[in-house]
Amino acid sequence: MTDEHHPRREWSREEVADQLRALGVKEGGVLLVHTAFRALRPIHGGPGGLIDALRMAIGPRxxxxxxxxxxxxxEPFDPAATPASDDLGVVAETFRQLPGIVRSDHPFAFAAIGPHARRVTDTPLPLPPHVPDSPVGRVHDLDGQVLLLGVNHDADTTLHLAELIADVPYRLPKHITVWRDGGPVQIPYGENDHCCQGFDLADGWLREAGMQTEGPVANGVGRLIRSRDIVRVATERLAGDPLVFLHAPDANCEECDEARASIRA
Incomplete structure (x- = not known):
């Protein structure tokens, strides 16, 4: 445990880029990143330094x-000004403000930079948010990699894509607000939502199948997986049990109980 006698060391951008390459990040590939910077810090340059290291690892292509x-x-979404959700962390918010970044023009936005940035982000409003024709679906189509830095699969949006491909039966009523005809309009939709803690099951599935590489990144741990492998493994499990990601009814998980109730409704 880090304390005043054993402080975390600060990592350089170059060192972190080398770790990412050792993990298997492909130069010239498409890389979708979910991260909690607090698990990795300190990195020279802060969140921007981590972004630099990621870009060094994938290269200019x-x-x-x-x-x-x-x-x-x-609130209606403005791609130029609306902050990223606090839940996404400081790296995501830093990233979306950088010069050259392309961001989706809908509330379920992703941000990207590189040759495929517009192909990933330029999608119609996806309802539910992670349908195949969504940014996370485009990463899958492009055979991209998913990198989890300091987080586990409970932060892995590609598993929501897998749920929709597998046609899970739960949908919770939601709405989102967009600008239409000069004013804010609420659009209702049904989302495959739950607490997402069950997504951590994918960690064991992918490791057992030899589809996930893990290793140190700065002061934390990185997990790297092909998007298509995540979807393949998860849809196979969902075919056997469409509710595999939900807590059992006796677990007293309000969000998973709501998802189960939506099936009955």
Whole structure:
């Protein structure tokens, strides 16, 4: 444990880039990143230094992608000004403000930079948010990699894509606010939502199948997986049990109980 006698060391951008390459990040590839910077810090340059290291690892022909959706269901989304949700962390918010970044023009936004940035982000409003024709679906189509830095699969949006491909039966009523005809309009939709803690099951599935590489990144741990492998493994499990990601009814998980109730409804 880090304390005043054993402080975390600061890592350089170059060192972190080398770690990412050792993990298997492909030069010239499409890389979707979910991260909690507090698990990795300190890195020279802060969150911007980590972004630099990621771009060094994928090279100039690579495309870097991060989630960038809004934290509000009520406020209309402005891709140039609306902050990324606090839940996405400081790296995602830093990334979406950088010069040259392309961001989706809908509230379920992703941000990207690189040759495939517009192909990833330029999608119609996806309802539910992670349908195949969504940014996370485009990463899958491009055979991109998913990198989890300091987080586990409970932050892995590609598993929501897998749920929709597998046609899970739960949908919770939601709404999002967009600008239409000069004013804010609420659009209702049904989302395959739950607490997402069950997504951590994918960690064991992918490791057992030899589809996930893990290793140190700065002061934390990175997990790297092909998007298509995540979807393949998850849809196979969902075919056997469409509710595999939900807590059992006796677990007293309100969000998973709501998902189960939506099936009955």
């Amino acid at each position: 690579g495309t870097l992608v991060m989630p960038s959706w809004t934290g509000s269901d009520e």
